[in-house]
Amino acid sequence: MSEAPQGDQDPRPAGEATEDGLESVTSHEDLVKLLAEQFARADVSLRELQTRADRAGGTRLPRSTCADMLAGRRFPKKAVMVAFLRGCRVPDHQLPAWERAWERVRVNQLPAGSLEIAAQVMTAPDNPGTARAAGRRRRRAALLTAVAVLTAAVILSVIIVQRATPQRGASEGAPDHIVNPAHIVSDDGRAFPRGGWSRFTVTVNPANTGVRLTRRLDAGVGLQRATITVDGSPAAEWRPLLEDGIYKWRDQIVTIPPNLxxxxxxxxxxxxxxxxxxxxxxxxxxxxxVDGVWSTADTVDIGRDHTASEAAHDYRVVGEDWAGTQTFAYPPRKEAWSVQ
Structure with missing residues (x-):
C-alpha cells in the first residue's frame, strides 16, 4: 500500500521532549524511545520525511535508515538524527539537547578504558625542543591513532546496514539473513490506504462473555492504524506498531467489549x-x-487464493491498493509473535 505523500504543509506542532527528559538519556534504548515518540507526534510518513530532507538539501534520510533507527536496529549518525528531527518539525532551539543526548549514548558505547587512555596521553607533561618530548609526541600520535581505529571498529559493529527495499501495499522481499525455517510463513492478503475499509461477518457462541480478534499483518509497513466497529458500534482500534524490516509477520490482538x-x-x-x-x-x-474457557470461534483467510473463505464471511474491501502473497519470518522468540 502506498504511503500517501502528505504535501508541503506542516503537521500539527510536534510534542516537545522536555530538556530534563533528554538530559536523562544514557542508553541507545532511551534515545530510540524519544525518537519514536517524536515520530508518532509528528504524524508523518517515512516517505514524507525522506522528501522533506531531500528538499532541504544536506543529509539524506532514506526510509530504510529511518525504519532501522526507529526500530533500534541502527544507531544513527548525529547528522541523520538531526535531519530526522527537523523533518518531524522539532524546533531548532531543542536540537542542542538532542545532540548532547546522542553524544552521551555514543560515549557510553565506547569500550571501557579507551577514553581514559586518550585523556592520559593528551595530558602528559611535555618539554618542547627536547628529543624526549619529540618521542612523547610520536607516542601520543600513535596512541591517538589506535584509539581512533578502535572507535571506528565499535561504530562499524553498532551500525548494521539493512538492504533497502521499496514499500508498496505491503513491504517487499523475503528475509535476507539466517532465520529459523519454522518461523517463515507464506500467506496472501490485501491492503488499502487511509479512508479505505474492509468488512466481514463471523460467527460466535451467543453464550460468550468476551471475544478476541487476531489479525496477521505485515509489520514491514509501520504505524498502521484503523478503527473497528462491530455491527455499526465503535468497538476498538488497531493501534500503530513500529516498523520491523527484518521479522515482518506479527499477530495483533484486540479485545471486543462483551456488551457488543x-x-x-x-x-x-x-x-x-x-x-x-x-x-x-x-x-x-x-x-x-464460553464458561471461562477461550477457544477459536471462526477464521477468515484474506487474499486472492482464499476467495472461498472471503465469500463465506461476506468479505468486502473498499479502496484496495495492493493484493498479493508475501513470504516473511516471525521473530525468533515465539512470545514476540503476538502483540496487543
Whole structure:
C-alpha cells in the first residue's frame, strides 16, 4: 500500500521532549524511545520525511535508515538524527539537547578504558625542543591513532546496514539473513490506504462473555492504524506498531467489549484505515470465551487464493491498493509473535 505523500504543509506542532527528559538519556534504548515518540507526534510518513530532507538539501534520510533507527536496529549518525528531527518539525532551539543526548549514548558505547587512555596521553607533561618530548609526541600520535581505529571498529559493529527495499501495499522481499525455517510463513492478503475499509461477518457462541480478534499483518509497513466497529458500534482500534524490516509477520490482538458480543451469533466487523501508511490484512482469527474457557470461534483467510473463505464471511474491501502473497519470518522468540 502506498504511503500517501502528505504535501508541503506542516503537521500539527510536534510534542516537545522536555530538556530534563533528554538530559536523562544514557542508553541507545532511551534515545530510540524519544525518537519514536517524536515520530508518532509528528504524524508523518517515512516517505514524507525522506522528501522533506531531500528538499532541504544536506543529509539524506532514506526510509530504510529511518525504519532501522526507529526500530533500534541502527544507531544513527548525529547528522541523520538531526535531519530526522527537523523533518518531524522539532524546533531548532531543542536540537542542542538532542545532540548532547546522542553524544552521551555514543560515549557510553565506547569500550571501557579507551577514553581514559586518550585523556592520559593528551595530558602528559611535555618539554618542547627536547628529543624526549619529540618521542612523547610520536607516542601520543600513535596512541591517538589506535584509539581512533578502535572507535571506528565499535561504530562499524553498532551500525548494521539493512538492504533497502521499496514499500508498496505491503513491504517487499523475503528475509535476507539466517532465520529459523519454522518461523517463515507464506500467506496472501490485501491492503488499502487511509479512508479505505474492509468488512466481514463471523460467527460466535451467543453464550460468550468476551471475544478476541487476531489479525496477521505485515509489520514491514509501520504505524498502521484503523478503527473497528462491530455491527455499526465503535468497538476498538488497531493501534500503530513500529516498523520491523527484518521479522515482518506479527499477530495483533484486540479485545471486543462483551456488551457488543454477548447474546449474538454473528458479528459484522468493519476495519477503517486512519493512518497515512495504510493498512494490510492476511488472516483473522476470532476467539470467544464460553464458561471461562477461550477457544477459536471462526477464521477468515484474506487474499486472492482464499476467495472461498472471503465469500463465506461476506468479505468486502473498499479502496484496495495492493493484493498479493508475501513470504516473511516471525521473530525468533515465539512470545514476540503476538502483540496487543
Amino acid at each position: 458480543t454477548t447474546g449474538r451469533r454473528s458479528l459484522t466487523i468493519v476495519n477503517t484505515c486512519v493512518s497515512a501508511s495504510g493498512f494490510n490484512e492476511f488472516l483473522y482469527t476470532v476467539e470467544h470465551e
